[in-house]
Amino acid sequence: MHSVFSAIIVSMDQHENPSPSFINIFVLLLFAVVIAGASAVTTYVLLNTRSNEPQTIAQPTSTPIDTRPTTTDETAGWKVYRNEEYGFEMKYPLNWTITKEGSETSVNLLRFFVVAFADIIQVEKKNEQRAGEIPCTAGIYIYKNAKTLTAYDWAIEKWGRPENREGGILSAVKINNLEGLKYEFLSIGRINVLLSKNDNIIVIRTTLGSSCANLNFIFDQMLSTFKFLD
Numbered sequence: 001m002h003s004v005f006s007a008i009i010v011s012m013d014q015h016e017n018p019s020p021s022f023i024n025i026f027v028l029l030l031f032a033v034v035i036a037g038a039s040a041v042t043t044y045v046l047l048n049t050r051s052n053e054p055q056t057i058a059q060p061t062s063t064p065i066d067t068r069p070t071t072t073d074e075t076a077g078w079k080v081y082r083n084e085e086y087g088f089e090m091k092y093p094l095n096w097t098i099t100k101e102g103s104e105t106s107v108n109l110l111r112f113f114v115v116a117f118a119d120i121i122q123v124e125k126k127n128e129q130r131a132g133e134i135p136c137t138a139g140i141y142i143y144k145n146a147k148t149l150t151a152y153d154w155a156i157e158k159w160g161r162p163e164n165r166e167g168g169i170l171s172a173v174k175i176n177n178l179e180g181l182k183y184e185f186l187s188i189g190r191i192n193v194l195l196s197k198n199d200n201i202i203v204i205r206t207t208l209g210s211s212c213a214n215l216n217f218i219f220d221q222m223l224s225t226f227k228f229l230d
Helices: 002-014 020-052 120-129 151-159 215-224
Strands: 079-083 088-092 096-105 111-119 137-144 168-175 178-185 190-197 200-207
Touching: 079 111, 088 137, 088 215, 111 120, 137 215, 151 168, 151 178, 151 190, 168 190, 190 215, 200 215
Parallel strands: none
Antiparallel strands: 079 088, 096 111, 111 137, 137 200, 168 178, 178 190, 190 200
């Protein structure tokens, strides 16, 4: 920029009486030089200011992913049996019906409540023939636990030790976080699941007839829906 001014001054010295057009050119050149200088200074200041500012790095955003397994509740549309007196409920298939409900007296004179479920078509077929195959059935039996025994001791007292029963198997089970027992009698195709509640023993039972190929699966589904109301 200094060299530009020097050139202009030298040129003016060589023209002792400069013409008006020469003066106009000189003014324009001077204005251009001033503008260029101001622009250069501004650019320099801005570049240095930006270089000193802390740089912000954009953090990647994450999209939450639902890792929960997707499962289908096959019992969602089932019927619900609910008993307020004994405080429990359980679902059963749409094509099943209640065949018995009420209080009875068992062979050992202990009062108990029973509700039984069975496949509607098989029940109708059984009634028509009055013989033949046993329908697929399941039931809930409420026994009075007069001696306040544990479920294990109660089962042993009522049915004996599994090693003394043909096809007897006794094992621990858990139903909706409820600790229970499973007592199977394989020789007669019967499964008993026992739960203890207050002074009652709840027995959820199924009997496998010859036409009940998938009853084990259905029974397990029914068990998974059993719960106490409190």
